[in-house]
Amino acid sequence: MSPPRRIAQVILDTRLPQLDRVFDYELLDGVVAPIGAKVKVPLRSQKSLSSGYVVGLSDSTDHGGKLAALAEVTTAVPLLSPELWQLAESIANRQAGSAADVLRLAIPPRYVRVEKKWLEGDESAQAIAPHQVDLPVVEGYEAEVWGDLLRPQGRSALYQSHGVVGTLDGGSVPRATQSVSALAAAALRAGSSLVVVVPTWRDIAHYQDALRAVASEDQLSILQAEGSPSERYGNYLRGLSPRPVVVLGTRHAVFAPAWNLAGIVVVDDADSAHAEPLSPYAHTRDVALLRQQIEKCAVVFASLLPSLSVKRWIDQGYVVAHAPSVTYRAQVIPTELSVGMDRDQAPARLPSQAFRAAKEALSQGPVLVQVFRAGYSSGLACASCQERGLCKLCHGPLRIVSEGQHPLCTWCGVPDAAWRCAACSGRELTPRGRGIGRTISDIGKAFPTVPVVRSDGENRVLEVSSKPALVIATRGAEPLAEGGYRAALLLDGAAMLSRESLGALEDSLHAWERAISLVHSTGVAYLMDVTDAPALAVASGRYEHLLAHELSERSALRLPPAIRLASVSGPPHLVVQVRERMGEMFPAVDVLGPVDMGGGSIRIIVRFPYADAHLVTGELRALRNKLALSYGRNPTQRLRIVVDDPDRLDALLGE
DNA sequence: AGCACGCCGACT
DNA sequence: GTCGGCGTGCTC
Numbered sequence: 275m276s277p278p279r280r281i282a283q284v285i286l287d288t289r290l291p292q293l294d295r296v297f298d299y300e301l302l303d304g305v306v307a308p309i310g311a312k313v314k315v316p317l318r319s320q321k322s323l324s325s326g327y328v329v330g331l332s333d334s335t336d337h338g339g340k341l342a343a344l345a346e347v348t349t350a351v352p353l354l355s356p357e358l359w360q361l362a363e364s365i366a367n368r369q370a371g372s373a374a375d376v377l378r379l380a381i382p383p384r385y386v387r388v389e390k391k392w393l394e395g396d397e398s399a400q401a402i403a404p405h406q407v408d409l410p411v412v413e414g415y416e417a418e419v420w421g422d423l424l425r426p427q428g429r430s431a432l433y434q435s436h437g438v439v440g441t442l443d444g445g446s447v448p449r450a451t452q453s454v455s456a457l458a459a460a461a462l463r464a465g466s467s468l469v470v471v472v473p474t475w476r477d478i479a480h481y482q483d484a485l486r487a488v489a490s491e492d493q494l495s496i497l498q499a500e501g502s503p504s505e506r507y508g509n510y511l512r513g514l515s516p517r518p519v520v521v522l523g524t525r526h527a528v529f530a531p532a533w534n535l536a537g538i539v540v541v542d543d544a545d546s547a548h549a550e551p552l553s554p555y556a557h558t559r560d561v562a563l564l565r566q567q568i569e570k571c572a573v574v575f576a577s578l579l580p581s582l583s584v585k586r587w588i589d590q591g592y593v594v595a596h597a598p599s600v601t602y603r604a605q606v607i608p609t610e611l612s613v614g615m616d617r618d619q620a621p622a623r624l625p626s627q628a629f630r631a632a633k634e635a636l637s638q639g640p641v642l643v644q645v646f647r648a649g650y651s652s653g654l655a656c657a658s659c660q661e662r663g664l665c666k667l668c669h670g671p672l673r674i675v676s677e678g679q680h681p682l683c684t685w686c687g688v689p690d691a692a693w694r695c696a697a698c699s700g701r702e703l704t705p706r707g708r709g710i711g712r713t714i715s716d717i718g719k720a721f722p723t724v725p726v727v728r729s730d731g732e733n734r735v736l737e738v739s740s741k742p743a744l745v746i747a748t749r750g751a752e753p754l755a756e757g758g759y760r761a762a763l764l765l766d767g768a769a770m771l772s773r774e775s776l777g778a779l780e781d782s783l784h785a786w787e788r789a790i791s792l793v794h795s796t797g798v799a800y801l802m803d804v805t806d807a808p809a810l811a812v813a814s815g816r817y818e819h820l821l822a823h824e825l826s827e828r829s830a831l832r833l834p835p836a837i838r839l840a841s842v843s844g845p846p847h848l849v850v851q852v853r854e855r856m857g858e859m860f861p862a863v864d865v866l867g868p869v870d871m872g873g874g875s876i877r878i879i880v881r882f883p884y885a886d887a888h889l890v891t892g893e894l895r896a897l898r899n900k901l902a903l904s905y906g907r908n909p910t911q912r913l914r915i916v917v918d919d920p921d922r923l924d925a926l927l928g929e
Numbered sequence: 930a931g932c933a934c935g936c937c938g939a940c941t
Numbered sequence: 942g943t944c945g946g947c948g949t950g951c952t953c
Binding site for chain 3: 335341903
């Protein structure tokens, strides 16, 4: 047996970009620090200890000076697997961020009691027999498809079915959950694990109900952001045990350890909840694909319709689409396409056809009213046709900074003195999104005899019965109705589409499609206030052309996801250095800005093609770490680099 | 972040 | 002559 290696390579748990690399420490005699162990090490002075993880062991070091000794092994449990370490590194490179920031999201805080218990139990729970569950039959999909979707390194878009179905214990779940349950069953039958990442707690509840049919309690690991620290740590440790598990959770679950991982299912990747708001802002979709590179598992994007990113990959042949052969989609009628709109007796902004249909449906069961949530940043739109006001140079959103001034582009900072609407040649820009939500009380009054249920962010309603009720829900908070709604009214269509957001169309389509999926297949959904191509697409349920058109437009305008981009903001002297370096190294990247962000801070936006992306983001990461050394003491003078998806960019624009 | 090293003003 | 200001730089 070879002598143990005495030098530990440690990644520090710190937010400082300049410490975003591995440090070597000496292991004193008798100290055992296996790879993955959580440790404490001295940093810069012997008395202040920093925590970190062992990522490697060696006999030699590149370090010129004297090595400090590793101070303490917090736990020898390998919390940081080599795979997760690799993943953290590739995410940090992709996002121009720190690996330590990724680890902070991926590994929950340690909970000693839970760890002790796990260590005792883990010895005994060695051999678990393969799970003898039958593959459920899911209408519209061939039985072979599940194994096919889970083949190693497979990448698929799984189109889910519409509608609501009952569970064995009398509850209701979206029919969409059935295909994911089948994937879970297929994974467990093969003695492997599956990670299912959904957008919100609402989805966790539904998928949990559905998965119970194929996975026993101890095979299901539910990861919730709201879970207690002990639950979170317990679930993490469970994933380290050598037995198959189905992990279900929100975006952090994409990092969850799982033995013999067969696949990662990302549900509704277009939902903005999949965009991590914490540095380095990695999107579930991208983390899943990076993890696939490392663990050779399958990735399945499951949704009613593909996101723009996934559609792009399908077009490129990078992702393979699977659609069910039967449909349970309700009929959809855009009101602008309907005839005979006499407005008498219908409430404001509700065409009488939809009003009558809703009244009729309410005699049979629940009716859903989907409203747009207020609170989106108000941009500018053409006063006459509501077309979005965009910069004619770079197609960034325009904004009026101060009253009476010309609108400025939020991206490149160039004022537009003589704006003309591209669609109708109008000259006037007005703020958008006025009058949203006014219809809610009107509609309630229009149906005085029916109970009204409201569901929104604060008032969480998960499910309603099949009894007649008017269910008014903000987008994303729609409760399930037992057996499905009899009808749905989708309000505020124009306002949703014209938001100052790159993702407005994509967001709206997904919100509508989700609402439509809650309606019984014999019911009808009315889409208000939407015309032209979006109306045609939603009416037919065929999104192919609309998405293709949107993608080609993005491509022509050099906008994501056709290209990638990064925003760099901070004190001018640092931002300028980044811009110069980018120009020197990558002639192909193009830089927008700078824009004055106020408070002595400026911002540029760097656009680059996918082909060079890893080089560009890798350089941005290195630059950020190097420039961190020359920071002032003032934390507001930090350099901030965000590698953006469309959603992320919008959040940034709103600041 | 901390904590060292380093080069200019008022003090026993 | 020296004590100490915090500007600048680094952390195995």
